Amino acid sequence: MRLEAGQVAVVTGAASGIGLAMARRFAAEGLKVVLADVEAAALDKAFTRLREEGAEVLARTVDVSEPDSVASLADAVYDAFGAVHVLCNNAGVGSGAEGRMWEHDPADWKWAFAVNVWGVFHGIQAFVPRMIASGEPGHVVNTSSGDGGIAPLPTASVYAVTKAAVVTMTESLYAHLKAEHARVGASVLFPGPHMLRTGLWESHRNRPARYAKQRPRKTPYRSLDQWEAAMKEAGHEVAFTPVEEVAEHVVDGIRADRFWMLPAGEHSDRQIRARARSMLDRADPTYLESFVLD
Template sequence: MEHLRHKVAVITGAASGIGRGMAETFAEAGMRVVLSDVEEPALHATTATLRDSGADVHAVAADVSQAGDVTALAEAALGAYGAVHVLCNNAGVHTGSRPSWDSTLDDWAWILGVNLMGVVHGIRTFLPIMIEQDEDAHIVNTASLAGLMTGGSLYGVTKAGVLTLSETVQLELVDGGLKPRVSVLCPGLVDTNIADSHRNRPARFPDAGPFPADWDFDAARKAFELGASPRTIGGHVLQAIREQRFYVLTHHDFDDHIRHRTTQFLNGDNPTRLPFTGG
């Protein structure tokens, strides 16, 4: 998709973090953007800021774990702009205990519902619309390096699922001679507030597993604050859409970890982790 000006993008998890970085980047490129998030005050604040800068944006509150919310999001996007050319299935949360078997079924239901089923709902709802439009279109699914490396716990499970689903849909589109294309975004640490995901945990999932005894929220927040800027990630995503590039890896200081895991597959070795030395 080389010509993006005036095209319509829908972004979930758009109120902050990577989603906001995408929204700002797309708006700067002249796109019209539908921002969606479950955190309504932040969603409306971000939308107002973008409008004040001259961006053509529209806000829709939605919980991507609920298929009906995603259907309503698509209807609102079409009602506002008449088409959807780019979909960023970006909403994500982090939860779970270590060891992983201490995680509760509520932990699993919440993180799978948002991180994986949110992408499923986005694809099932928006891709038929894009195919029917018969125009160039693109879906970006946010996974993570945690889905490519060893030991990602619940979060890594969901992101590995996003990666496999994205690969499958891309191949199906190409094999079917259809116009939409897919990218999968696999970032490392980014300056987001995902360490505080519990602020948006639904009341229907009250049973949270215990954090490890040595867990330090302040240290986790600091680690993310030192990560890449969301606008930098937005730039990577925009370029991938233009190039129709599938894999979007933004933190190459973790390449050795991915290579290590792949080598273990091929050698039939038992899983081990490399030490984290940066990034």
């Protein structure tokens, strides 16, 4: 798909991190940008920043876990701009689950699925039929993660399960768009190849009361800085991928109509090969041993 000035891009989770980087990158291409996020203060700051950079931008406070909220977003976008060409279902949260899987608070599962899985579906349902009906070229990008989307991560099983679901949902979307002979493409995004400095680590700050934990946490939440400091103390240097590189990868992927937005990386490539070999050999997933919880 060609990206051209005047087209419209909608990005959820757009107030910070990967979402804001994508929005800024689309704006640099001359696209009109719609910012959607649940965090009003951060959204206002992002809106002001893009306006100062010369972008034509619309911002809406949206809870992607609520279908009516996303439907209202779609109505507002079409009222304002009359079209959508790029849809990035990017909003996501970490669950904050602790302990073994059978010890997880059910509310952690409900919240993570509401945002990470249902949020993607709500975006598809609200926008894709209109994108198809327009007859114009379009593209949908759904954000997954290597943690779950490529290989299970037992230390964050709730998050990993939701991101695995995003991959399958996007594969299904791709097949349905092809069956419709639509001019709309689909991609699944694996940000990376290294760690990212995003607000996902502090996503509990936006956790709605309806998904409140049913029992208190046993340990305090750790920020990304605290986690990085602990890793360094243990002798492990952590590499980070700038969010701007992720946004560039997205733009390149849309232009190439590439389904797998998966940057090359030794770690991810090794995980993919190991999992595929395990399945072909009908063998146990021994490559997970390094992640076993103590």
